Amino acid sequence: MAPTPEKFYRWRVQLDCGCVEEVLTYGKEKLPVEQQWHDLVHKVRLPAGQVLCFHDDSPPEPYRKIVEWGERKEVSFPADPVEPPDWMDAKAWALIRHEEPRTSAFWTVTLSCGHATEVMAPDLEWKPADGPQRASKMSLRRMKAAYEELWASDPDAQAESEREHTRRMLADGWPCPSPENLCRTCTWARWIVAYQRIGWLVPRQPEPKRPKPPSRTGLQRRLRQAEAEAEKLRKQLAQLGGEDASEAGS
Numbered sequence: 199m200a201p202t203p204e205k206f207y208r209w210r211v212q213l214d215c216g217c218v219e220e221v222l223t224y225g226k227e228k229l230p231v232e233q234q235w236h237d238l239v240h241k242v243r244l245p246a247g248q249v250l251c252f253h254d255d256s257p258p259e260p261y262r263k264i265v266e267w268g269e270r271k272e273v274s275f276p277a278d279p280v281e282p283p284d285w286m287d288a289k290a291w292a293l294i295r296h297e298e299p300r301t302s303a304f305w306t307v308t309l310s311c312g313h314a315t316e317v318m319a320p321d322l323e324w325k326p327a328d329g330p331q332r333a334s335k336m337s338l339r340r341m342k343a344a345y346e347e348l349w350a351s352d353p354d355a356q357a358e359s360e361r362e363h364t365r366r367m368l369a370d371g372w373p374c375p376s377p378e379n380l381c382r383t384c385t386w387a388r389w390i391v392a393y394q395r396i397g398w399l400v401p402r403q404p405e406p407k408r409p410k411p412p413s414r415t416g417l418q419r420r421l422r423q424a425e426a427e428a429e430k431l432r433k434q435l436a437q438l439g440g441e442d443a444s445e446a447g448s
């Protein structure tokens with residue numbers, strides 16, 4: 199499926215995180231900053247000139263607004279196992295466990311940063327034109343109270359950015375799908391700030407050297423040499439005797 203290695207060109211690029219990496223382009227004409235690289239996590243293209251670079255100390259993923267709704271797909275899940283996963287106690291698991299197999303719809307969305315992510319629809323029939331569904335007044339009041347209690351009793355339960363998101367969600371009636379989403383790509387995506395050519399991935403064979411077309415003076419010199427040589431041979435033949443000499447002279 200991939201093009202042959204002969205088609206790839208190597209570049210050294212510097213990213214805005216300071217890292218220097220090597221990238222490959224298809225052919226040597228398109229610059230790395232003009233290229234749209236792939237976000238392999240979401241199988242979409244990044245904004246032109248961005249690549250992913252992974253750092254342990256990357257900033258936390260920010261919330262971004264959805265600016266465009268893209269493709270829809272359905273994903274089927276089997277029933278959840280009865281046993282809770284290691285990280286959850288049995289009581290909580292019983293509350294959220296899906297006893298039956300189920301199918302959910304996912305939409306690929308573009309965020310305000312230009313990156314893509316997937317959003318689960320509230321139900322299979324839902325379309326973006328329907329707008330988000332909102333929680334009932336009663337459940338909203340309950341959620342508000344529960345979060346206020348959580349923040350008061352355990353101030354570290356939510357990071358500041360997460361708490362801000364929760365506040366926006368509560369103020370907006372807990373819309374589903376949420377108009378903003380975490381963008382994991384933002385923590386990894388870096389701009390190319392400088393680039394330098396390295397060369398073809400498969401080094402090209404040097405062009406075979408063609409013999410130079412002969413020059414006029416060169417040809418004249420070779421002709422003089424050939425005539426002198428012919429003259430010498432005629433003289434030698436003449437010295438060998440009459441008949442041979444006349445044949446050679448004719």
Ligand SMILES: [Zn+2]
Nearest residue numbers: 213215217251
């Ligand atoms: Zn980096």
Ligand SMILES: [Zn+2]
Nearest residue numbers: 311313381384
């Ligand atoms: Zn982003």
